[in-house]
Amino acid sequence: xxxxxxxxxxxxxxxxxxxxxxxxxxxxxxxxxxxxxxxxxxxxxxxxxxxxxxxxxxxxxxxxxxxxxxxxxxxxxxxxxxxxxxxxxxxxxxxxxxxxxxxxxxxxxxxxxxxxxxxxxxxxxxxxxxxxxxxxxxxxxxxxxxxxxxxxxxxxxxxxxxxxxxxxxxxxxxxxxxxxxxxxxxxxxxxxxxxxxxxxxxxxxxxxxxxxxxxxxxxxxxxxxxxxxxxxxxxxxxxxxxxxxxxxxxxxxxxxxxxxxxxxxxxxxxxxxxxxxxxxxxxxxxxxxxxxxxxxxxx
Ligand SMILES: Nc1ncnc2c1ncn2[C@@H]1O[C@H](COP(=O)(O)OP(=O)(O)OP(=O)(O)O)[C@@H](O)[C@H]1O
Ligand SMILES: [Mg+2]
Numbered sequence: 001x002x003x004x005x006x007x008x009x010x011x012x013x014x015x016x017x018x019x020x021x022x023x024x025x026x027x028x029x030x031x032x033x034x035x036x037x038x039x040x041x042x043x044x045x046x047x048x049x050x051x052x053x054x055x056x057x058x059x060x061x062x063x064x065x066x067x068x069x070x071x072x073x074x075x076x077x078x079x080x081x082x083x084x085x086x087x088x089x090x091x092x093x094x095x096x097x098x099x100x101x102x103x104x105x106x107x108x109x110x111x112x113x114x115x116x117x118x119x120x121x122x123x124x125x126x127x128x129x130x131x132x133x134x135x136x137x138x139x140x141x142x143x144x145x146x147x148x149x150x151x152x153x154x155x156x157x158x159x160x161x162x163x164x165x166x167x168x169x170x171x172x173x174x175x176x177x178x179x180x181x182x183x184x185x186x187x188x189x190x191x192x193x194x195x196x197x198x199x200x201x202x203x204x205x206x207x208x209x210x211x212x213x214x215x216x217x218x219x220x221x222x223x224x225x226x227x228x229x230x231x232x233x234x235x236x237x238x239x240x241x242x243x244x245x246x247x248x249x250x251x252x253x254x255x256x257x258x259x260x261x262x263x264x265x266x267x268x269x270x271x272x273x274x275x276x277x278x279x280x281x282x283x284x285x286x287x288x289x290x291x292x293x294x295x296x297x298x299x
Pocket of ligand 1: 051052053054055094095096097098099100101102152196197198228254255258
């Protein structure tokens, strides 16, 4: 007889516990804390830290379409109404080639903020919460203008729409599209929308229309690879081993080159554990071979 009321009480306690846990994990926050994005001001941190090697064609495209027209916005508008800055860019190219870096570079050149958006920071399964977060995100960007709003891996966030799409994803896309259109408003605060992807073909067509400038970010050329490695190792470009590196490193990404530098320093450190770290040609060759082997295994 006693067992029934006890089981009922236990069941009720269990339900309360589950509800409490769910609420703790995903309850909508306040307007202030709900959009957790990586936001930084270019003025302090980036001025010294964004250093782009090579990518001259990409930088020239961004300068001509965005930075120069923004710098002379009044004069250009007076000359012709179509002379207006591009406010939407799609950066596409292989992983680790500097797309995010270029986003930070544009923010630095605008002397503005860089706000990186991830799906987790805006999507929420509570009804109506996702559109509210998206609107809040764009409001934050306008308040911090000039601002680069950066959508990394935009193909995952805003992929081609399918007819079966429902719920949060649909809400998210619809609000994003209307906020993106609003950001293009010429008279409003300067918010540059930048999307980055390795798969431009997977991005929703309506999103592509709102990012009219498409800039290819290629793998680094031989000269850029040498410069990058020399810079990471803090040695002159004419140092022994770097010519050889330029010849054998075709196909490596900027991230790979960073890895070569790290591995070379580690080898130098291991070989001369007692002294200071001084990377020589042998360290560069051994590190390069290891990283090239890993890069080839990815293909
Ligand atoms: N042109 C470059 N000059 C100097 N450093 C670079 C350059 N490109 C990339 N790097 C460095 O390589 C690393 C990877 O760059 P980044 O994150 O910008 O690549 P990505 O194209 O955004 O990659 P993913 O597609 O994986 O997001 C970073 O440490 C970055 O500073
Ligand atoms: Mg990136």
